[in-house]
Amino acid sequence: xxxxxxxxxxxxxxxxxxxxxxxxxxxxxxxxxxxxxxxxxxxxxxxxxxxxxxxxxxxxxxxxxxxxxxxxxxxxxxxxxxxxxxxxxxxxxxxxxxxxxxxxxxxxxxxxxxxxxxxxxxxxxxxxxxx
Numbered sequence: 001x002x003x004x005x006x007x008x009x010x011x012x013x014x015x016x017x018x019x020x021x022x023x024x025x026x027x028x029x030x031x032x033x034x035x036x037x038x039x040x041x042x043x044x045x046x047x048x049x050x051x052x053x054x055x056x057x058x059x060x061x062x063x064x065x066x067x068x069x070x071x072x073x074x075x076x077x078x079x080x081x082x083x084x085x086x087x088x089x090x091x092x093x094x095x096x097x098x099x100x101x102x103x104x105x106x107x108x109x110x111x112x113x114x115x116x117x118x119x120x121x122x123x124x125x126x127x128x129x130x131x
Contacts, residue, residue, distance in 0.1 A: 040114075040115035040118065040119075042115070042118050042119055042122055045119050045122040045123050045126065046123070046129075046131045047080060047123060047128075047129060047130055047131050048131065050119045050122075050123060051083075051119060051120055051123045054112065054116045054119055054120060055077055055078070055083065057116075058106050058112055058116070059077050059105070059106065060077070060078055062106075062107070063075055063076060063077035063078065064076075064077070064078045065078045065079075080130040084128055084130070087120075087123070087124045087128040088124070088128050092120065092124065093120065093121055093124055096111070096112050096116075096117055096120060097111075097117060098111055
């Protein structure tokens with residue numbers, strides 16, 4: 001009888017570990033690699049303090065006010081009124097997640113960090129407010 005219980009426990013152990021990891025992870029994440037060690041603060045995501053820096057560092061090089069007509073396909077993302085339709089329309093989340101059927105952004109570059117994607121997704125999920 002004890003052997004059967006141990007066998008059953010071994011079978012479900014991966015699920016228990018996954019559950020514990022998800023339960024304790026919350027909405028704050030930590031990234032640790034040789035190049036970059038920082039905490040990803042996703043507890044109070046705002047447009048101005050969380051999303052704009054992501055856009056400035058990754059998007060404005062092509063989609064900023066000075067470049068969008070030439071290198072950004074005519075898609076201006078600088079300024080809340082310009083980014084909001086892409087956010088609420090589902091395009092922003094899809095392009096940064098490299099979803100099938102969408103152009104992968106940033107173009108000709110790797111995906112944004114998990115932290116940056118999380119910040120944008122949380123902002124969108126919470127209503128993409130101008131805060």
